[in-house]
């Protein structure tokens with residue numbers, strides 16, 4: 001378990017104090033894939049680097065499995081760091097060394113028994129499905145393959161935690177999916193806790209178990225990934241989530257007095273089709289579907305539908321009440337006037 005208690009990080013910028021991280025309290029459970037998202041400059045990288053003290057906090061404490069590491073001496077800290085692997089956006093491989101040498105580097109650094117290094121490198125390259133690239137050089141690998149080598153190197157000393165700083169942000173869609181799948185596999189097989197920061201909500205949706213939304217150095221909301229998408233609470237959460245669900249109101253929509261725009265969110269347990277046909281049957285209203293999307297988060301469906309509800313005010317209110325009882329969330333939308 002990782003515990004961050006009252007973490008603050010202050011930098012000097014133009015001779016003035018700048019608080020990049022403000023009083024963050026966060027607990028990350030063992031074995032989970034925990035994500036931190038937020039706009040550029042939110043403080044994500046700074047916060048994730050606090051976990052292994054690459055960035056010492058100005059205030060607060062970091063506890064790893066109950067042990068306070070912020071006050072450790074250098075030598076003890078080095079030991080704790082072995083339990084925390086890290087990967088970065090730009091892979092940080094040594095270009096003049098082979099893939100096997102790149103991975104072996106982490107073992108040498110930890111005084112791994114020399115005679116066992118070759119075998120361990122082979123094992124690590126198999127873990128990331130790259131055994132055939134042992135003698136190649138980084139320049140001859142794709143971005144996704146380079147990140148897999150970086151993962152092998154980060155896992156060399158059997159860490160319990162893997163920190164990932166924008167690990168898919170330099171990759172195209174195909175390579176991103178490959179890395180997301182590999183990280184999931186590693187998390188499941190070896191029960192490694194993963195802390196992943198990104199600004200890519202598509203990655204968040206596919207990879208994370210829980211998600212923290214960060215803005216201006218503060219954690220605004222921490223949720224399980226499904227409910228963050230189904231029922232975002234804070235403004236920052238709503239704006240990031242809506243980018244993925246991306247179901248807007250077309251500009252052409254113009255509403256009359258008797259019409260209003262309504263957004264329905266449904267979770268699959270409550271099928272919208274029957275709700276819509278029931279509403280049309282039971283109340284003196286007409287429903288036109290103008291936009292919609294269904295998404296799957298951890299294999300659970302999440303649907304969003306935008307409709308125009310047409311009818312007298314009273315009947316519309318009755319229809320809305322019925323919909324509220326029968327779908328996950330109903331929202332009246334501005335626009336179209």
Ligand SMILES: Nc1ncnc2c1ncn2[C@@H]1O[C@H](COP(=O)(O)OP(=O)(O)OP(=O)(O)O)[C@@H](O)[C@H]1O
Pocket residue numbers: 011012013018020038039040041042043044045046047199
């Ligand atoms: N060493 C430093 N000295 C001064 N200011 C810094 C330093 N490191 C980061 N900052 C500032 O702290 C703020 C947070 O930076 P950080 O890199 O943590 O944000 P981020 O959310 O990871 O953004 P991005 O997604 O763009 O990487 C930024 O305003 C940045 O300029």
